[in-house]
Amino acid sequence: MSTVSFDVRKLTPKCGAEVAGIDLAQRFDDTQIRALHEALAEHGVLFFRDQRLTPEQQKAFGRRFGELHLHPAWPRLVPGHPEIMEIYTDANSKRIAGEDWHSDVSCDSEPPLGTVLYMLEVPPVGGDTLFASMYAAYEALSAPMKQLLEGMTALHDGESTYRGRYEGMRERESYPSAEHPVIRTHPVSGRKALFVNRIFTRRIMQLEKHESDAVLEMLFRHVETPEFHCRFRWLPGSVAFWDNRCVQHHALWDYYPERRRGLRVTVRGDRPFYRS
Ligand code: SIN
Numbered sequence: 001m002s003t004v005s006f007d008v009r010k011l012t013p014k015c016g017a018e019v020a021g022i023d024l025a026q027r028f029d030d031t032q033i034r035a036l037h038e039a040l041a042e043h044g045v046l047f048f049r050d051q052r053l054t055p056e057q058q059k060a061f062g063r064r065f066g067e068l069h070l071h072p073a074w075p076r077l078v079p080g081h082p083e084i085m086e087i088y089t090d091a092n093s094k095r096i097a098g099e100d101w102h103s104d105v106s107c108d109s110e111p112p113l114g115t116v117l118y119m120l121e122v123p124p125v126g127g128d129t130l131f132a133s134m135y136a137a138y139e140a141l142s143a144p145m146k147q148l149l150e151g152m153t154a155l156h157d158g159e160s161t162y163r164g165r166y167e168g169m170r171e172r173e174s175y176p177s178a179e180h181p182v183i184r185t186h187p188v189s190g191r192k193a194l195f196v197n198r199i200f201t202r203r204i205m206q207l208e209k210h211e212s213d214a215v216l217e218m219l220f221r222h223v224e225t226p227e228f229h230c231r232f233r234w235l236p237g238s239v240a241f242w243d244n245r246c247v248q249h250h251a252l253w254d255y256y257p258e259r260r261r262g263l264r265v266t267v268r269g270d271r272p273f274y275r276s
Contacts, residue, residue: 015133016230017043041188044247048239062265069266073162075169091257098251102199107158109178113269123258134193136228156200181274
């Protein structure tokens with residue numbers, strides 16, 4: 001029988017926890033993976049320091065939570081590893097990955113469960129990532145607003161997000177789009193979370209366009225509430241594992257013209273659902 005011996009410490013009251021005493025390159029047994037998955041679902045994002053991972057080890061860790069996801073548009077993949085995205089910025093970059101609040105690839109009909117980002121190179125200062133708890137965002141809505149949104153669905157559109165977005169990318173004929181519940185129930189924690197984001201969500205289907213625009217703008221600004229957030233200062237060897245079902249994230253580009261480089265593995269998820 002295995003024991004679960006790592007130490008989980010909250011970073012802020014609503015979002016994120018640092019996990020110490022764990023080597024992500026190790027082979028985990030099912031009890032350890034269950035404990036990590038429960039901690040992920042509770043805190044929304046887990047942070048690990050001083051890791052050394054080969055591409056194979058990073059993929060093996062991700063695969064313990066589900067099959068790996070292939071990104072529909074990202075142009076920089078690690079040769080021989082189509083499941084690993086290189087996150088890279090330097091003085092020649094025109095944009096960065098994740099430069100506004102979002103949940104990864106929420107335009108997929110089964111959006112990613114989670115994302116494992118392993119940082120290799122950081123600027124001398126800056127390049128932090130912000131995370132926001134969507135449990136906290138849901139819970140802070142008034143009762144009438146919760147009642148309005150529960151049961152509604154929204155369109156998440158990859159076409160308007162990805163076409164022409166990244167330099168050097170070979171365009172696909174079409175990009176995914178999907179309708180998802182505005183409030184989703186987390187399959188592990190059973191808690192409710194807000195599930196609309198500024199990068200992908202275009203329209204609440206049950207509302208007129210002008211109503212949808214106003215409600216979405218209100219919700220996007222609600223996500224920006226600092227009390228829902230934590231902020232992660234990366235070092236080489238840091239890993240963040242975030243749960244796209246209950247957090248959004250926002251990468252900061254305050255370090256131009258410095259370089260930042262990491263490797264990202266994304267774990268496939270299930271169809272979002274709402275259960276009252
Ligand atoms: C992303 O959205 O995957 C990028 C996050 C980051 O670079 O911090």
